[in-house]
Amino acid sequence: MMDLVEHYDPSKYERPSVTIDVVVFSLVADDLKALLVKRKSPPFSEMWAIPGAFVRLDESLAAAATRALVEETGVEDVYTEQLYTFGDPNRDPRTRVITVAYFALVPYDAVRHAPGRETSETAWFSMFDLPPLAFDHHEILEYALTRLRYKLEYTAVGFQLLPDMFTLTELQKAYEIILQEKLDKRNFRRKILSAAILEETGQKRQEGEGRPAMLYKYREDAVAEVKTRRLFP
Amino acid sequence: MMDLVEHYDPSKYERPSVTIDVVVFSLVADDLKALLVKRKSPPFSEMWAIPGAFVRLDESLAAAATRALVEETGVEDVYTEQLYTFGDPNRDPRTRVITVAYFALVPYDAVRHAPGRETSETAWFSMFDLPPLAFDHHEILEYALTRLRYKLEYTAVGFQLLPDMFTLTELQKAYEIILQEKLDKRNFRRKILSAAILEETGQKRQEGEGRPAMLYKYREDAVAEVKTRRLFP
């Protein structure tokens, strides 16, 4: 019993491997998609997996996540958040590997060289139609989706999936895709505008038919986390 | 760049130590307190710290957390939840140690042999008057408090800090202590009862002066997580 307490020399203990995995979400072709990589070596060779990396000894977890993200997508300065740590002893058949999962929201137009890198095959997959996945990555993706939906409801995070400028209809569509639920146009607009987190750019977009739409952008000075009314008590 | 990708042999990489730390919350003497242990060895010898343990190679993270909890408090079957993983390269001066933080809610009357164990000195500290702490444990405690307050507002988790049976006044006081905010008695009662997560036990408690209060208990079949109304959109 005594040897469990934390005071003791860490070097006495066998150490697990630690990785990060980054669930990269984007909106592609009116669908919520995650970026996956095809594994080139065992275990789970040729299966799709969430992009990840081993954590270097001199590197913070967030830095490792950013590194993997830049590596796979070429994007920097995107919304990234720690999700959960998965550490089942048998999640990797080789050895004990604990993974700290992150999720990132990237605007589709910002992703530069994925898919199509040489080192590993990458592709976008619909979150609602996933292939078989390596390790416990299916569980991680489902968890990430749950968290994204939650976050969408009480923080202003939806913009992170859109280009700098967007129309209200595009924003509404983003919400509808993620929540898988139809929203009322007038109520959506009133609510999102009264939250005072958007500003008009003055520019309009004309694309195809119909009346041109006002382009909005996210107000940098806005508080992203608006307090929700509490349920209890 | 290539050696960052996850496919490669984990044994090639230097491995960090991984620990769990468990923030144990309870309500003691009308105050929200956390259980801390006094360190007996360097680094931070003689400083207070969150109880924790190294993760064994054949043990899940949750199992390690439960083990540390039983070790320090003697309680089993209490509410435990993973909080966040802290992995700054310099958070432990000896070597790289990544810690997965958990928090636990325990009813004060359930804690058996803490404080007062022989192996290490343990004590309850008010969350609003903390001593200097080892490592980044102050940050972990503050994060745990923030999370607890959040959770309190959209899930029915407050009961976990109370005995099996409790009065509505006791429950209200628990909320007031944690949120550090006075609540209206009538509104509190209406709201908590309409959520249908409590049931009357039929028993009453008489303690000291005043009218005896109905004892309630948490309904096991109740859904703990009640959906809050969304803010966006």
Place this chain on the structure above:
DNA sequence: ACAAAAGTGTTGAGAGTACACCCATGC
């Protein structure tokens, strides 16, 4: 009978929800 804590309802304000038509542009 009085001190102490438990218990109980109503009203006004604000937010949420449901719902249908006119507007600007391209073809």
Place this chain on the structure above:
DNA sequence: GCATGGGTGTACTCTCAACACTTTTGT
């Protein structure tokens, strides 16, 4: 001039928040 998507207002309902007195018990 018509097809296409953009943009707007109102009425009803429900939830929230504020507020004070009566009841039951022990002493």
